[in-house]
Amino acid sequence: MNENIRILKPFFRGLPIIIFTVVISILGAKKYLNYVTPMYESTAKLKLADVQEGVPSTNLFKDFDVFASANKIATEIEVLKSSLLIGKTLDELPFNKEIYRKGSVRSVELFRNSPILIDGTFNSEKALDKRYGLDIISNKEFVFYYPDSEKGMNGYFGKPFLINGGIILIHLNELFIKSKKDLKVIDSYEFEFLSRQKLMDKINKNLDIVSVDKDVPVIRINLKSNVPEKAALFVNKLAEVYVKDYIESKFRAADTTVDFLKKEINSSNKKLSSSENNIQNFKDKEHIINIPQETETDLRKIAQLKIEKVNLKMSLDAIKDLNKYIANAKGSYLDLAPNFEAFTDLLSTEMVKNMKSLQAEKKDLLLTYTPENEKVKVIDAKLKDLTDYQIESIKNTENNLQTKYSELSNEIKESEKAFIGLPEKEKKLTILNRDFNLYEKNYNFLNEKRIDAEIAKSAKIAFHKVISPAEISATPVSPIRSIIIIVAAIMGMFGSIVLIYIVHFAKAKVNDIYTIEKNSSIPVAIATPYIKVATHIEDHFLKEALQMELKGFVQDKGIITISSYDNTREHLFHSKNLIEAFCAQGRKVLVVDTTGEFLNQIDHNNYINFSDSKYLSAIQSVFKNEIEQKMTNHELCIIHNQAINRGRLALLFMSLASQNFVVLDSRKTAEKTIIAIELLLEEYHLPNMSFILNKSGYNPSIFSCAKNIYRKYLNK
Incomplete structure (x- = not known):
């Protein structure tokens, strides 16, 4: 604690110097503020169209603003900063000349509060960016001075005045003078015609365009100027020009797109018609109605024929086995027990029943008569007739089945010929259909876009809008009197403290x-x-x-x-x-x-x-x-x-x-x-x-x- 007090002794000893320095610093800051040119700032807020959210996201307005895109906010900021957009803004504002009332210490720009109006035409850029002097000596006469020149030239209001590089015309602002009763007209003035480059540099130096937030599509446009009305005029006009430029750009893009789409639609229509003719000619040439349906029908037919062929083959093989079995018996037909599964018609069944009945009858007769008996012989004759008929019937059935089998095989072969060259036909038809579908989609797409572009062309609206227009500022943003006075006092205090301690330690x-x-x-x-x-x-x-x-x-x-x-x-x-x-x-x-x-x-x-x-x-x-x-x-x-x-x-x-x-x-x-x-x-x-x-x-x-x-x- 004692050490802290010891260190503070020079401070307390030099407190009068500190107070004196602070007071001098404050007085100096106030004096400075009386002569420094204040800067005013105006701010306008611009909301960008967001096609993902809000009103522009509805289907109707999407059609109206079909060429709007969710660009990054940084891109739009750069557009606002572009020399093209700023140049368009300056073309609509009277910022190319500046008139000042000259004072002993500083000059004050008058802008629209000027009692004089100056116009000029120039044939050389040498006459621009120069601060000319002007002394009004009466309501009719003035004295003109070139920069850094003490010798003036007399001129008269309302008469062209020739200067190096151009002609200027100066006249009194009668309406403004009448509106201000105590206005001092006879005084010293300065004026300057600004070149486009200097004017652009002056604007860019004091222009600040930033986003409110990286995720919020709202841009804040700020401009500082020594004339508050200038700042408000410029930021409002820049926002207005930006919206107009957006609408004009959208219209030009839509108009160009409509013309382009019409040409492309005509070309696509010709290609589509040609593709339709190619498909028709190919189907006529190859006798094609519907390949998938025809192929499916043929495949079903062949499959059915093959099933019938298999069934017939089974019956044919069975009858062949039966015929071979009977042939191997060598006349002992009645002693056989053949399988008649392959030969099952009703007549054969009755014949077999009759043969079995005659055999039984014969056995009964042989019990009474000899084989030479007429009754037995009659029965044998009947059995022989039935047997021969049965054997012949089986042979005929075999031949019939063989014939049907051969015809069925031939029919299957003929049906299968329909598939020869089918993959190539399908390939060609697929290529033709693919070309047709491509041209058709392209045609439909172009027509949809043409309709969208025509809607966009006819709908001259934009969803960019100024949500907070700039107002004329009444309070300057720089210099800030309170801050400058406080800083001056603090600097004076710290400077005196440092000096006191330097002297203390130097001694x-x-x-x-x-x-x-x-x-x-x-x-x-x-x-x-x-x-x-x-x-x-x-x-x-x-x-x-x-x-x-x-x-x-x-x-x-x-x-x-x-x-x-x-x-x-x-x-x-x-x-x-x-x-x-x-x-x-x-x-x-x-x-x-x-x-x-x-x-x-x-x-x-x-x-x-x-x-x-x-x-x-x-x-x-x-x-x-x-x-x-x-x-x-x-x-x-x-x-x-x-x-x-x-x-x-x-x-x-x-x-x-x-x-x-x-x-x-x-x-x-x-x-x-x-x-x-x-x-x-x-x-x-x-x-x-x-x-x-x-x-x-x-x-x-x-x-x-x-x-x-x-x-x-x-x-x-």
Whole structure:
């Protein structure tokens, strides 16, 4: 805490300077604000069309704005910043000339508040971007000045005036003059016609176009100008031109697209018709109605025929086996037991039944008659007829089945011929159909886009809109008076603080006990404060004399040397008052004066004067012997020493002392003096050295120092 207070002492001491500097800084800032040209800012907010959300996302408005796209906001910002769009905006605004009322310190642009109107035509760009002077001397006459020219040319209002590179026409703004009763017309003016490049640079310098948020399609257009009306006019006009340009661009794009689509539709229609004819010719040539259906029908027919063929084959194989079985019997037909599964017609079944009946009857007859009997022979004849008929029937059935099988095989072969070359036909037809579908889709797509483009062409609307038009600003954005005044005050305060501490550390005085203890191991015996009232001096030094005795610095028959480093006046105050204090205690004090400053002030019985020049060549023993002789009748000896840095005998007297005191003045003694005394102590082994800090804790105000300096030099 003490360390913080010690650091803040220069601050508190220099507080008047800080306050004075802050006040001067504030006054200077206010003076600056009176002459600086203020800048005004106007802002317009523009909402971009978003085809993904909101009204434009509906189907109807999508058709109206078919060429709108969800471009990035950054792209639209760059469009707004483009020289093309800014140039279109400037073409609609009267910003190409500037008229100023000339003042002693600064000129003020008048814009629409000008009592004069100036028009000009130029045949050379050299006449542009120059600040011409104009002095109105009457309601009819003026004086024209070229830049940096003191010689003027007289002209008259309403008459063309020839200048280098063009002609200008100046006349009074009668309507404005009549509306302002106290308007001062006769005055000094300046005017300038701006080239397109300079005007663009001036706008781009103060134009700022940013998005409100990266995810919000709203753009903020800002412009700063020394004329508030100019800023509002420009940002509003730029937003308006942007929307108009968007509509015009959309119309041009739609119109161009409609023309292009019509040409493409005609071309696509021809290709589509050609493709239809190719398909028709190919189907007529190949007798194709519907390949998938025809192929499916033929495949079903062949499959059915193959099934019939398989069934017939099974029946044929069975009848062949039956016929072969009967043939192998060699006339023993009736002894066979054939499988008639392949021969199952009703007639054969009845014949077999009859044959079995006749066989049974024959067996019955053979029980009665012989085989030669007529009845038996009749039965045998019947059996033979039936058997022969059956065998022949089986053969005929086999032949019939074989014929059907052959015909069925031929029919299957004929049906399969329909698939010969079918993949190639399908391939060609697929190619033709693919071309047709491609041309048809292209034709339909182009017609849809043509309709969309015609809708977009006829719908001259845009969903970009100004949601917050700019207004004329009444308060300048720069300079901001409060901020400039505050900053000036802060800079003045910090500047003065830095200067105070620079001076403080550059002076590097002892200041306080902490500085002594930081730089030296020599102890501080006593610290004497700055005593303003003279009557308090005696009481204070009596206390210090007592403290010195209690601390062991004062001994019986002791020799105390009081010194300072640069000037004896720095320790004279302590020498004088300590001598008086010790005497007041009742001590017999011997005063040894090495400077002559106590001459005729002390009784000669208690005084030794070594300031005479004869002592400059004396040795230590001379001084020591004389002091010892005098000390026989005294209790204490105090040597008022020379300045250590200047006196030739200062170190000698310090070597004679039993206690050495070096006085340091907190306001005058340099910090490096402490180190110098420390080095002397180590080099000469001076006995019992201590410091006395004079004016301890004294931190005079700047006014006090200034007052003292003034008195010092005034007295001189």
